[in-house]
Amino acid sequence: MDQQDNSRKSRRKFGARLSKSVAVAAVAALALTGCGGSGGSESADGKTVLRFSWWGSDSRAQATNKIIEAFEAENPDIDVQGEYSDWSGYWDKLATQVASNDAPDIIQMDDKYLREYADRGALLDLTGVDVSKFEEVSIQNGTTDDGLVGITTGINSFTLTANPKILKEAGLEVPDDKTWTWDDYRKMTETVSEKLDGKYGAEAPNEPAGLQTWLRQDGKHLTGSDGALGFTAEDLTGYFQHHRDLLSGGSYPKASVLAENQNAGPDRSMTGTGTAAFGMWWSNQLGGLSAAVGSDLVPLRLPSNTGKAEDNGLWYKSSMMMSGYGRTKHPDEVKKFIDFMVNSQEAGELNKMDRGLPANLDVRKKVVADLDSIETASAQFVTSLEPELQGTEPIPPMGFSAVQDILYRYEMEVFFDRQSVGDAAQNAFKEIEAAVSQ
Structure with missing residues (x-):
């Protein structure tokens, strides 16, 4: 949830635009097409190509593109191609991509849709991504019977x-x-x-x-x-x-x-x-x-x-998550990118509070120290709630x-x-x- 994905217009159209007639039918198509791999490719120069989709504002797109560049600098054998849109059209597009076996390898995910995709085998088990610096609630928010299928980027309230x-x-x-x-x-x-x-x-x-x-x-x-x-x-x-x-x-x-x-x-x-x-x-x-x-x-x-x-x-709610496509041809590379997104100081400093108060506690400490006054107020508010909270919401x-x-x-x-x-x-x-x- 954030300043772009939760717009009034988006919230009105949210359920209707990805109703069962679209999302469930589309995701169900995945289960009917078998378990063969899909997603990801190789470029002409031999690099592994990953597609990464997210929703958000222009400022988020700019920050995310910088994160991609930083990741590629550390991993010159991987080429990450970004795809982004506003919230209102994001889920229709993703449902269509999954139905046609053409989903992005890395998917920015919201908890409202986590089970819609995970329960039909459309999401990758992300075991292996380091969550040792995460609070338990952040891990639980992305865990279903299919495993850890959503890695929390940040928490909010x-x-x-x-x-x-x-x-x-x-x-x-x-x-x-x-x-x-x-x-x-x-x-x-x-x-x-x-x-x-x-x-x-x-x-x-x-x-x-x-x-x-x-x-x-x-x-x-x-x-x-x-x-x-x-x-x-x-x-x-x-x-x-x-x-x-x-x-x-x-x-x-x-x-x-x-x-x-x-x-x-x-x-x-x-x-x-x-x-x-x-x-x-x-x-x-x-x-x-x-x-x-x-x-x-x-x-x-x-x-x-x-x-x-x-x-x-x-x-405490996961503001959003990183998920992997269950049929990607490059699961290890997907996990490597998601690990970079949630655990690297560089990604944290670029994301700041845009994807929530960072889930990685070490990254959170560094990010909060460098925030402006209004973002600091938001971070302090979220952390001040902890003694009062009565558990999280079920997935x-x-x-x-x-x-x-x-x-x-x-x-x-x-x-x-x-x-x-x-x-x-x-x-x-x-x-x-x-x-x-x-």
Whole structure:
């Protein structure tokens, strides 16, 4: 997750663009074509050629190309060819490539899709890549029954970003995020919307992390380790009602503005344009959002029902992973590149916080020491959470990639009063249950 891959437009299209009709059928084609090797080649001068695909911004592309150059300098017998795109088109393309047995050798992976590909044999077991300097949670996040199929590049956490300038204009201070409650949040956001013309307390939730955090605050998970749903339609009713109340009370703008905001990238979001005091984002997006709005935003813990920091429901998430194509002709070279990406100081210094707080603890220490002020704030926020965290989230099951779009669609049904909160929750729950049970 980051400032480009989690754009509002991307999040809206995320589940729909790689629904089962595309992703599952495409990946299933891999299983039907046998186990023969594919991917990778040799150039005219005898070098091993690897293809590496990733999503992200222009700045990420520039940094990644420098990482490739550094790797090739150390490994002159390997030629890495980069392929990158924005998030919205990335997964459609990858599904098509896998179905046609033409996938890149090295794949930037998101945990929402890990099982979609791993459970059908499309990912390489990366045992042999050095993870000795990783925290255990970073290793677990990429491990399935098929082995270590995703190497975490960095970790991040869900956050509630606050804009101190807007709060000051409304006569408010940045809250104490270790003690505040959802009632405190409601009052603050209503005050902002009431006192400031053209500005609002908050923008709409970021899914599915918003629901995941809400459930975790009640000791539940969206999905369990067995892949089954860990919540009920009644839980979803309470969640939808919470957001409907924020809309009714004025914390959120009207429904049409929320709908438009979901189709905007970070730079054009209500947070990025300085029209919302609070927004739900991932910690490694803080720098890009601050640059967009022109002032430093502050990362906060989400409010809880109890006002206790240990009840905030946050967890460490792999911001993204490196995976290998299960049918690459050059598995050793793939592992060598991934090892360089996550373990070399040079790659770490080029990535900085863009792919999350580095998973390698030695690299992390070096990178954090050289960060600018806003990135340092993000890194310090993430590390400060550790004593409060109540475990990580289970690896999402197959079909999880549809959940995001389902939640967004039914939230809009509620916001536009096209369905009651109860009906929307029941219908959304049925769709989510069907998506993850197939």
